[in-house]
Amino acid sequence: KKWVTAESSALKNDPTHLALSYFDQHYGSQFPQNWPLIRLALLSLQKYGALVNTFCHGYEAIERLANLGAEEFVQHAARDLQKSFSEKNWQNKIKTGDLDAHTTGEYLQKSSEENGISDYEKTFVSQQNTEEKSDHFVEDSWRDQYIVAAGFESKLEYMIGQENSPDDPANMIDISAPVDSVQFPITISPFLKCFIFPHGNFQQLPPSRLESSSGLLYYYTMDASSLLPVMALDIQPNESVLDMCAAPGGKALALLSVLTEGGIVLNEPATARRKRLLSVLDSYVPKEFINSGKVQVTAVEGQKWGVTSKNTFDKILVDVPCTTDRHSLKERDNNIFKPRRSQERWNLPSLQEELLCSALLSVRPGGDVVYSTCSLSTLQNDGVVQGAITKCQEEFDLQIQVVDLSPLATCLSSVFKFSDITKYGQLVIPDLTANFGPMYFARLHKKA
Amino acid sequence: FFKDNPNVLRTDEKSLAHNVQYLCDLGFKSNSLLLILNKRPLIWKLPNAGLLERVQFLWNLGLTDGQLKMAVTTFPDILTIKKKKFQQILELLRKLQFTSKQICQVIADTPQVLEESEYQTELRLQYVLFAMGITDYKEILKAKIFKYSYEHIRLRHLLLERLGLYQVPDKHGKTKIRNPSLCRIIDSTDKRFASSCANVSLEQLKTFSEMLKEEKLEEDDDNLTDEED
Ligand SMILES: C[S@@+](CC[C@H](N)C(=O)[O-])C[C@H]1O[C@@H](n2cnc3c(N)ncnc32)[C@H](O)[C@@H]1O
Numbered sequence: 151k152k153w154v155t156a157e158s159s160a161l162k163n164d165p166t167h168l169a170l171s172y173f174d175q176h177y178g179s180q181f182p183q184n185w186p187l188i189r190l191a192l193l194s195l196q197k198y199g200a201l202v203n204t205f206c207h208g209y210e211a212i213e214r215l216a217n218l219g220a221e222e223f224v225q226h227a228a229r230d231l232q233k234s235f236s237e238k239n240w241q242n243k244i245k246t247g248d249l250d251a252h253t254t255g256e257y258l259q260k261s262s263e264e265n266g267i268s269d270y271e272k273t274f275v276s277q278q279n280t281e282e283k284s285d286h287f288v289e290d291s292w293r294d295q296y297i298v299a300a301g302f303e304s305k306l307e308y309m310i311g312q313e314n315s316p317d318d319p320a321n322m323i324d325i326s327a328p329v330d331s332v333q334f335p336i337t338i339s340p341f342l343k344c345f346i347f348p349h350g351n352f353q354q355l356p357p358s359r360l361e362s363s364s365g366l367l368y369y370y371t372m373d374a375s376s377l378l379p380v381m382a383l384d385i386q387p388n389e390s391v392l393d394m395c396a397a398p399g400g401k402a403l404a405l406l407s408v409l410t411e412g413g414i415v416l417n418e419p420a421t422a423r424r425k426r427l428l429s430v431l432d433s434y435v436p437k438e439f440i441n442s443g444k445v446q447v448t449a450v451e452g453q454k455w456g457v458t459s460k461n462t463f464d465k466i467l468v469d470v471p472c473t474t475d476r477h478s479l480k481e482r483d484n485n486i487f488k489p490r491r492s493q494e495r496w497n498l499p500s501l502q503e504e505l506l507c508s509a510l511l512s513v514r515p516g517g518d519v520v521y522s523t524c525s526l527s528t529l530q531n532d533g534v535v536q537g538a539i540t541k542c543q544e545e546f547d548l549q550i551q552v553v554d555l556s557p558l559a560t561c562l563s564s565v566f567k568f569s570d571i572t573k574y575g576q577l578v579i580p581d582l583t584a585n586f587g588p589m590y591f592a593r594l595h596k597k598a
Numbered sequence: 599f600f601k602d603n604p605n606v607l608r609t610d611e612k613s614l615a616h617n618v619q620y621l622c623d624l625g626f627k628s629n630s631l632l633l634i635l636n637k638r639p640l641i642w643k644l645p646n647a648g649l650l651e652r653v654q655f656l657w658n659l660g661l662t663d664g665q666l667k668m669a670v671t672t673f674p675d676i677l678t679i680k681k682k683k684f685q686q687i688l689e690l691l692r693k694l695q696f697t698s699k700q701i702c703q704v705i706a707d708t709p710q711v712l713e714e715s716e717y718q719t720e721l722r723l724q725y726v727l728f729a730m731g732i733t734d735y736k737e738i739l740k741a742k743i744f745k746y747s748y749e750h751i752r753l754r755h756l757l758l759e760r761l762g763l764y765q766v767p768d769k770h771g772k773t774k775i776r777n778p779s780l781c782r783i784i785d786s787t788d789k790r791f792a793s794s795c796a797n798v799s800l801e802q803l804k805t806f807s808e809m810l811k812e813e814k815l816e817e818d819d820d821n822l823t824d825e826e827d
Contacts, residue, residue: 194809195813350808
């Protein structure tokens with residue numbers, strides 16, 4: 151009998167093993183209390199969600215899921231979220247209103263009618279960017295915080311190899327440069343539905359079946375936390391959207407189900423990955439819809455969008471390539487921790503920053519960008535957000551605000567475990583009872 | 599005792615009296631003796647000579663009086679179990695490279711090993727040797743691994759390994775972290791293990807155990823489909 155365990159099986163150059171020791175080094179200090187439990191979850195059975203295909207009309211598959219004990223969580227959170235926004239007295243806080251209030255308000259009304267809630271308050275704009283507030287914010291939570299800037303990682307890794315302290319302040323950049331924070335209410339489309347098994351239920355989702363009438367698959371199986379960036383982007387039905395890194399297409403499907411009238415560009419430069427994306431579209435979206443002109447698949451490097459299509463899209467999702475922490479611990483194939491890919495890995499934060507900057511240039515003033523990764527690394531998460539904001543401010547004179555996503559996180563806190571160490575975005579951390587993620591997402595608003 | 603075991607009145611009074619007397623002579627106190635008799639009615643009827651022979655056999659193996667008493671108390675079947683089965687297990691333990699002295703220790707501490715399938719016994723030892731990388735038989739004896747199921751051992755090891763609290767020693771027996779002793783890992787209650795070894799809550803330990811069951815099912819499924827491919 152062969153004994154295969156997480157570590158004993160590891161050969162010296164096994165990339166999953168390299169990934170684990172890298173994470174031990176970096177996340178151990180990043181999560182001084184939580185790392186052992188996060189590590190445990192990452193190495194254990196992952197949980198999935200079944201994203202319901204809105205293009206199917208039958209309910210059998212969903213009934214089957216419900217009979218197995220799975221529960222829908224998105225609409226549940228939507229109700230809580232509406233409540234939380236109407237409970238707060240937002241009106242008192244309104245200072246400026248540089249949002250496209252018209253479409254959002256209309257949509258709110260529409261969706262609340264659909265949800266049978268009519269007395270929902272349509273007020274929503276609240277900003278904390280008055281002098282004293284933002285000062286306050288900086289002082290309270292961001293003082294004395296350091297993040298290593300993009301590009302320093304390779305140097306750091308080298309230093310760690312030399313057994314120097316990675317905390318050497320010479321290599322740290324003070325990030326306490328003030329960043330505006332702003333609160334918008336988020337509405338969740340009634341079309342977005344996802345089933346998961348409740349806490350402590352480790353059942354696996356059965357593979358999706360075909361709906362005979364349409365020939366489409368009933369649901370797409372993905373990490374349920376992948377829907378959070380899409381929810382955070384708060385797409386209105388008539389907006390124009392860019393999904394800058396779209397393959398294999400889980401988030402694209404979620405975006406498509408929300409966008410009933412608008413248009414979307416699905417971009418993916420890697421040929422093989424783009425093929426995957428097309429085959430996913432083929433299995434989930436009717437041909438008529440794909441050919442309606444509303445959906446466009448493109449193959450350009452994400453960096454180009456900011457140059458070729460300035461101030462164009464209402465919303466952009468930038469789901470960047472990252473260290474894909476969970477994947478890197480499980481799969482040897484295609485693993486970014488293969489020694490021959492170290493250069494590529496070290497370059498990730500700067501690539502990520504370029505892509506995010508490109509998106510910030512390409513979104514219209516008054517529009518929003520959601521940046522997301524499936525990594526726990528502060529360097530790839532808050533660090534990139536910080537870097538991109540600074541760069542966009544300094545080089546392109548853009549005014550970027552961070553949208554506070556804590557209301558969304560709060561109403562999802564019974565489903566996902568969120569980290570409390572992030573500064574700009576929200577981070578779902580894997581936990582044994584809710585083994586989703588990691589998933590970091592931050593929403594940035596480009597001031598009009 | 600009579601109320602619980604009315605059948606005792608139907609056994610041969612003489613051999614019963616003899617056996618009881620013999621066990622008393624071996625130093626069992628009446629309390630533990632009653633307990634043993636209560637658990638194992640077979641001993642009532644055992645021919646006197648059989649009992650003597652078995653005890654002699656255990657002495658010949660090298661068990662001390664203390665070890666003998668321990669084994670009989672925890673596992674009275676040791677007196678009645680078929681000789682052939684007994685020999686097979688001894689054979690197995692020798693094959694697994696336990697010395698005679700260690701075998702006595704195994705029998706004294708975990709006489710249950712005598713009724714386990716050979717496969718199960720070998721599995722547990724191999725797991726500790728190869729999956730956990732323990733080379734010192736003394737440690738293995740101390741941890742009383744045969745008292746616990748394979749699942750118990752595997753669960754505790756995997757939990758610690760995934761938490762980052764256990765590392766398989768490399769070729770030179772070195773680890774980057776200090777592993778808890780095998781004995782602390784295996785031979786403790788769930789509560790104690792959770793709080794003082796793994797540093798998780800009892801709740802989390804239970805969740806992990808549930809998760810592991812499902813993970814095992816998944817793996818078995820995967821293996822099945824792999825074979826079909
Ligand atoms: C994390 S994946 C996206 C997953 C996808 N959004 C989903 O939910 O299924 C990142 C993708 O970015 C693509 N990518 C890599 N470099 C890129 C670049 N320079 N511009 C745009 N996309 C890039 C990769 O090929 C990969 O498919």
